[in-house]
Amino acid sequence: MSDKAVSGSPTLEDVARAAGVSRATVSRVINGIRNVDPAIQDLVRRAVEATGYVPNRAARSLVTRRADSIALVLSGAGDDERDLAPDEAEGDVFTDPFFGRIASGVVGFLRPRGMHPVLMLADSADARQQVVTHLRQGHTDGAVVVSTHAKDPLPERLAAARVPVVRFARPPRPMPVSYVDLAHQDGARLAADHLVARGCRHVVTIAGPLDVPASQDRLTGFRDAMARHGHPYVPTAEGNFTQDSGERAMARLLAQEPALDGVFAANDLMAAGALHVLREQGRDVPGQVAVVGFDDSSAARASRPALTTVRQPVEDMAGEMARLLLDRIAAPEGRPTSVIFDPSLVVRRSA
Amino acid sequence: MSDKAVSGSPTLEDVARAAGVSRATVSRVINGIRNVDPAIQDLVRRAVEATGYVPNRAARSLVTRRADSIALVLSGAGDDERDLAPDEAEGDVFTDPFFGRIASGVVGFLRPRGMHPVLMLADSADARQQVVTHLRQGHTDGAVVVSTHAKDPLPERLAAARVPVVRFARPPRPMPVSYVDLAHQDGARLAADHLVARGCRHVVTIAGPLDVPASQDRLTGFRDAMARHGHPYVPTAEGNFTQDSGERAMARLLAQEPALDGVFAANDLMAAGALHVLREQGRDVPGQVAVVGFDDSSAARASRPALTTVRQPVEDMAGEMARLLLDRIAAPEGRPTSVIFDPSLVVRRSA
DNA sequence: CTGAAAGCGCTAACAT
DNA sequence: ATGTTAGCGCTTTCAG
Numbered sequence: 001m002s003d004k005a006v007s008g009s010p011t012l013e014d015v016a017r018a019a020g021v022s023r024a025t026v027s028r029v030i031n032g033i034r035n036v037d038p039a040i041q042d043l044v045r046r047a048v049e050a051t052g053y054v055p056n057r058a059a060r061s062l063v064t065r066r067a068d069s070i071a072l073v074l075s076g077a078g079d080d081e082r083d084l085a086p087d088e089a090e091g092d093v094f095t096d097p098f099f100g101r102i103a104s105g106v107v108g109f110l111r112p113r114g115m116h117p118v119l120m121l122a123d124s125a126d127a128r129q130q131v132v133t134h135l136r137q138g139h140t141d142g143a144v145v146v147s148t149h150a151k152d153p154l155p156e157r158l159a160a161a162r163v164p165v166v167r168f169a170r171p172p173r174p175m176p177v178s179y180v181d182l183a184h185q186d187g188a189r190l191a192a193d194h195l196v197a198r199g200c201r202h203v204v205t206i207a208g209p210l211d212v213p214a215s216q217d218r219l220t221g222f223r224d225a226m227a228r229h230g231h232p233y234v235p236t237a238e239g240n241f242t243q244d245s246g247e248r249a250m251a252r253l254l255a256q257e258p259a260l261d262g263v264f265a266a267n268d269l270m271a272a273g274a275l276h277v278l279r280e281q282g283r284d285v286p287g288q289v290a291v292v293g294f295d296d297s298s299a300a301r302a303s304r305p306a307l308t309t310v311r312q313p314v315e316d317m318a319g320e321m322a323r324l325l326l327d328r329i330a331a332p333e334g335r336p337t338s339v340i341f342d343p344s345l346v347v348r349r350s351a
Numbered sequence: 352m353s354d355k356a357v358s359g360s361p362t363l364e365d366v367a368r369a370a371g372v373s374r375a376t377v378s379r380v381i382n383g384i385r386n387v388d389p390a391i392q393d394l395v396r397r398a399v400e401a402t403g404y405v406p407n408r409a410a411r412s413l414v415t416r417r418a419d420s421i422a423l424v425l426s427g428a429g430d431d432e433r434d435l436a437p438d439e440a441e442g443d444v445f446t447d448p449f450f451g452r453i454a455s456g457v458v459g460f461l462r463p464r465g466m467h468p469v470l471m472l473a474d475s476a477d478a479r480q481q482v483v484t485h486l487r488q489g490h491t492d493g494a495v496v497v498s499t500h501a502k503d504p505l506p507e508r509l510a511a512a513r514v515p516v517v518r519f520a521r522p523p524r525p526m527p528v529s530y531v532d533l534a535h536q537d538g539a540r541l542a543a544d545h546l547v548a549r550g551c552r553h554v555v556t557i558a559g560p561l562d563v564p565a566s567q568d569r570l571t572g573f574r575d576a577m578a579r580h581g582h583p584y585v586p587t588a589e590g591n592f593t594q595d596s597g598e599r600a601m602a603r604l605l606a607q608e609p610a611l612d613g614v615f616a617a618n619d620l621m622a623a624g625a626l627h628v629l630r631e632q633g634r635d636v637p638g639q640v641a642v643v644g645f646d647d648s649s650a651a652r653a654s655r656p657a658l659t660t661v662r663q664p665v666e667d668m669a670g671e672m673a674r675l676l677l678d679r680i681a682a683p684e685g686r687p688t689s690v691i692f693d694p695s696l697v698v699r700r701s702a
Numbered sequence: 703c704t705g706a707a708a709g710c711g712c713t714a715a716c717a718t
Numbered sequence: 719a720t721g722t723t724a725g726c727g728c729t730t731t732c733a734g
Contacts, residue, residue, distance in 0.1 A: 009488075011711055022721045027713060035719060054488045058412035059711035062726045067409070072470065099451055107472045111481070119423065119470045121458045130462070137360070137405045243653055269653075276655045302594055302620075302650070304627045362727055373705045378729060386703060410727035413710045 010051040019047035030055060069115055070325055071143040072106050073131055074099065075154045076123030097269075097297040098314060102146055102168065105318025113326075117144070128154050135163040141329045144168070144321045150211040164328040166321045170213050170338070178324050178336040180317045184214050185221030187310040187343030191264045191292040192225035194308070194345055198290050200262030204235040206249040206274060208266040218266045218294060235260075239270045243299075246273025254281060261289055262351070268293035268300040271307050275350065290351035305349030317341050361402040370398035381406060420466055421676055422494040423457050424482055425450065426505045427474030448620075448648040449665060453497055453519065456669025464677075468495070479505050486514040492680045495519070495672045501562040515679040517672045521564050521689070529675050529687040531668045535565050536572030538661040538694030542615045542643040543576035545659070545696055549641050551613030555586040557600040557625060559617035569617045569645060586611075590621045594650075597624025605632060612640055613702070619644035619651040622658055626701065641702035656700030668692050 012030075016023045021040060028036050029044040036044075047053075061067055106117050118140050122128045135143055135158060142164030145155050150172050158165045159177050167179040195203050205222055208215030219236065226234050237252045239245035246265060250273060253260065263278075265271035271293030275285060283289045285305055293300055296311035320339050328334060363381075367374045372391060379387050380395040387395075398404075412418055457468050469491050473479045486494055486509060493515030496506050501523050509516045510528050518530040546554050556573055559566030570587065577585050588603045590596035597616055601624060604611065614629075616622035622644030626636060634640045636656055644651055647662035671690050679685060 009711095012713095013711080023712080024714085024722080025720060028720090031713085037719065040720085054484065056413070056711050057488065057490055058409045058418070059726090060713075061409035062407070062413055062711080062728090063713045065726080069469070071467075096451070099454075100447070103450075103470060104472075107470060111472065111478065114481070116422075116469045116471045116485070118420070118467045119454060119458060120467050121455075121462065127462065130465070133405065134467070137408065139408055272653065280655075299653070302623065304631075360727095363729095364727080374728080375706080375730080376704060379704090382729080388703065391704085407727050410710090411729075413712090413727080414729045416710080 009056070010053045011056070012053075015044065015047045015051050015053045018051055019044045065138060066329075067139055067141050069140050070110070070117055070322070070329075071120050071131070071135065071140040072103065072117035073120040073122055073143050073145045073154070075128070075131075075145055075147045075152045076121070076149060096148065097299060098146070098295075101297075101314035102318045105315035106144060106322050108315065109319035109322040117322075122154050128157070132157055132161055132163075136161050142166075142325045144318070144325055150209070150213075162332075164325060164332060166325045166328065168317065168321060172211070172213055176336050178328060178338060180321045180324065180339050180341070182214070182312050182317070182341050182343055184217035184343070185224070187294060187312070188218045188221030188264070189225040190310055190343060190345040191294070192222050192229065194347070194351065195262040195264065195290055195292060196226070196229045196231075198262070198351060200290055202257060202260045203231060203262035203264065204237070204253045204257055204260050206246055206253070206263065206265040206270050207236055207238045208270075209240045210238060215266055222264055239266070239273075241267050241269060243269045243273040243276075246270025247277050248273075250274040250277040254278075263289060263291045265291070265293050268295045268297045268303075268307055268309055271309070271350075272299050272303045275303055275305075275307075286349060286351050292351045296346050300346070300348070303350070308348045308351040309346050311344045311346045313341055313344075360407070361404045362407070363404075366395065366398045366402050366404045369402055370395045416489065417680075418490055418492050420491050421461070421468055421673070421680075422471050422482070422486065422491040423454065423468035424471040424473055424494050424496045424505070426479070426496055426498045426503045427472070427500060447499065448650060449497070449646075452648075452665035453669045456666035457495060457673045459666065460670035460673040468673075473505050479508070483508055483512055483514075487512050493517075493676045495669070495676055501560070501564075513683075515676060515683060517676045517679065519668065519672060523562070523564055527687050529679060529689060531672045531675065531690050531692070533565070533663050533668070533692050533694055535568035535694070536575070538645060538663070539569045539572030539615070540576040541661055541694060541696040542645070543573050543580065545698070545702065546613040546615065546641055546643060547577070547580045547582075549613070549702060551641055553608060553611045554582060554613035554615065555588075555604045555608055555611050557597055557604070557614065557616040557621050558587055558589045559621075560591045561589060566617055573615055590617070590624075592618050592620060594620045594624040594627075597621025598628050599624075601625040601628040605629075614640060614642045616642070616644050619646045619648045619654075619658055619660055622660070622701075623650050623654045626654055626656075626658075637700060637702050643702045647697050651697070651699070654701070659699045659702040660697050662695045662697045664692055664695075 012023045012026050016026045026044050029041050120131050122131045144166050146168040155165055155167050155177050156175055165177055167177055170179055170181045207219045223234050235257045237249035239249040263274050265274055271291055278285055278289055285291055293307040293309035296309045300307035300309045324337055363374045363377050367377045377395050380392050471482050473482045495517050497519040506516055506518050506528050507526055516528055518528055521530055521532045558570045574585050586608045588600035590600040614625050616625055622642055625642055629636055629640055636642055644658040644660035647660045651658035651660045675688055
């Protein structure tokens with residue numbers, strides 16, 4: 001391998017000279033354009049090898065007007081700033097077990113294609129503006145955005161700026177944006193079926209924040225399925241997807257329905273909170289009470305007993321987001337697309 | 352705000368025309384170069400405003416030969432591929448609670464400076480080569496690298512390629528690379544002092560993998576401090592920083608030292624594992640056994656009882672890595688630097 | 703203190 | 719099928 005420093009990198013010109021052809025021809029070979037004599041192609045490739053040539057991305061971008069890179073943006077708070085210290089606000093987003101899986105899926109898809117995502121955080125009005133500007137300038141060709149809050153204005157703003165965007169999760173209000181999502185209702189049904197099959201008669205549920213479509217779907221799906229099983233009424237407490245809120249919700253439910261023998265929580269963190277409260281109250285899980293979570297996050301495996309949970313294939317979904325985005329960048333005029341993934345039940349100890 | 356599409360973005364030329372000056376002058380103003388008549392500066396700034404001009408980064412990079420962006424690379428497995436499915440291997444790295452905090456710190460530092468990190472994952476030989484190539488090409492000006500395994504060859508390779516690099520944690524073998532680290536021994540001492548002050552007489556410790564310098568330091572620091580407190584012998588079991596390994600280690604120690612009344616685990620995940628095993632064995636925490644973790648990760652707050660732990664200011668450390676890297680990029684010939692942070696004790700329920 | 707002009711390395715018409 | 723040529727938008731000597 002050549003040991004040339006970045007500064008004196010060989011250019012197209014050098015390769016052309018070495019191969020005895022023109023820059024244009026080398027460019028064609030490099031970019032895999034047909035209409036080049038196979039013999040010459042070989043010649044060029046050999047010259048590339050010999051010179052240790054690597055294309056200069058800035059030069060290429062300048063003329064193609066494409067950055068050949070995409071942004072992975074985590075979009076936090078809503079319209080108003082929250083009164084957290086910046087550190088906390090950030091920790092909030094990145095600490096979510098989801099984030100790692102999303103990043104993993106996106107990177108996993110991009111890497112074989114020689115691309116890497118640019119990580120951006122949009123947790124304040126300023127930050128959001130910065131993201132929009134960045135994208136509009138073409139520093140990145142598009143964005144995969146994960147909003148942690150229901151009415152995050154960013155995706156709509158980006159779409160309005162004609163920036164290719166793919167969201168994680170269906171938007172709260174219909175808007176012309178591509179997205180990837182899960183069949184939440186089916187997932188909730190999986191949980192209901194499992195609980196009923198186990199013989200649970202007094203089932204309760206801890207819902208997520210109801211302004212989030214996913215929470216709504218999980219709740220609706222669960223209630224519908226329970227109703228079909230002959231349980232038209234399911235005591236419900238609302239949480240906000242944190243472990244603490246799960247604990248509080250569980251305590252309320254326990255007071256309201258002391259005879260409960262089954263719990264479905266809308267995510268694993270809240271399920272873990274429920275587990276703690278149940279143990280504190282001396283209820284054996286899964287002996288006396290069965291608990292089912294949602295997501296199959298690391299929290300599900302870390303809990304004791306380990307959580308039976310509805311798996312959301314987040315990595316695959318994130319990879320698909322990247323795929324949709326690249327498609328869209330290649331054909332900007334297409335209509336928004338959406339892909340819905342199927343959940344599956346992962347049975348562990350808790351139910 | 353102007354609604355111009357990316358395609359027709361105003362250029363320096365446009366601004367120059369609007370301001371009635373030359374491109375060069377506008378460029379000087381934009382780049383904050385002195386020697387420009389204040390009146391003209393104002394004129395130009397107004398023109399920038401009016402036209403909605405934003406510099407084209409590709410064009411700028413082409414001439415300055417700087418990308419104005421850095422890479423955040425997570426470097427996984429050692430020299431050999433591990434026999435995990437790609438998904439697992441990735442999940443592995445990104446799932447680590449550390450990752451989110453690192454990302455948060457780096458982004459927090461970069462964002463006010465208008466920069467965003469490019470996220471790269473180097474968990475196989477191929478991936479590492481890709482990272483090196485990417486950096487050598489100048490797509491990014493340098494890298495902040497976090498190695499999850501002891502003898503990750505990447506930092507050394509990058510340094511050899513004369514790419515500016517800052518590591519998280521002191522390298523296992525001395526090498527000319529800047530890094531940011533924690534005073535692990537001091538942290539361990541904090542834990543020891545706390546346990547002894549609480550009245551613990553039979554203290555054991557769960558160490559991290561001993562080929563990692565941080566694990567060594569924590570163990571050494573803990574033993575030394577305990578010795579100073581009159582406890583020359585501390586039963587020890589080695590884990591690998593996972594919760595499972597913490598459970599196994601705790602079980603072994605319990606068998607070896609049934610009368611134990613204090614546990615120091617080298618990270619929170621292992622401490623959480625210890626908590627589970629202690630509860631299973633009917634030991635009350637903190638009543639009969641006090642448990643102290645390390646890191647102050649989300650796991651510490653999620654545990655029940657919540658973990659008393661040695662806090663590692665990861666976000667600050669990550670921000671500092673970014674700062675050191677930018678300094679180094681600005682002055683590539685300087686000598687490697689290192690910054691050591693102080694740990695602190697966070698007292699919660701477990702001890 | 704400001705302007706003119708020369709590229710940075712590459713792609714994409716347009717010729718041939 | 720290959721070569722010639724004209725920029726992409728910006729920074730940076732070098733003159734003035």
